[in-house]
Structure formats: structure tokens, C-alpha cells
Amino acid sequence: MPKFDGTGPMGQGPMTGRGLGNCGMRRFCRGGRFISPKNELAALEEEQKILEEELNAIREEINALKDEK
Secondary structure, X not given: OHHHOOXXXXXXXXXXXXXXXXXXXXXXXXXXXXXXXXXXXXXXXXXXXXXXXXXXXXXXXXXXXXXXX
16 A cells, blocks of 8 residues: 555555555565465464574573673
């Protein structure tokens, strides 16, 4: 939707596009690469793994800062 103003493509109003708005686009495109619904589970599992690693790194930083005090 241009300018996110609710007018749809070419100003023709809502529900006139391909359904690739906020929710629809997430399903098909992650990080600039095409994801089919079949592969979405694998993509989500990979994303979960990455986020867990980041969370562990944050926890380690927090513990290190607490130990400094």
C-alpha cells in the first residue's frame, strides 16, 4: 500500500491488491529471500535458533556486568 494510507494500490481503495500487506508478505519473504509455506517451518526454526543464541549472549553480558560490581 503506497504511503501506508489505506488506499490500496494506485489509490483504488483497500482489498484491491495482491494481499501482500503486513501479514501476507511475512509468509513469503524473509530477509530478502523467497520462502514458500512448505519451507516456513524450517525458516522459523532457524530464526528461533538464532534468537536463542542472541538471548544467551545477552544473558552472558548481563552476568559479566553484574560480576564487575
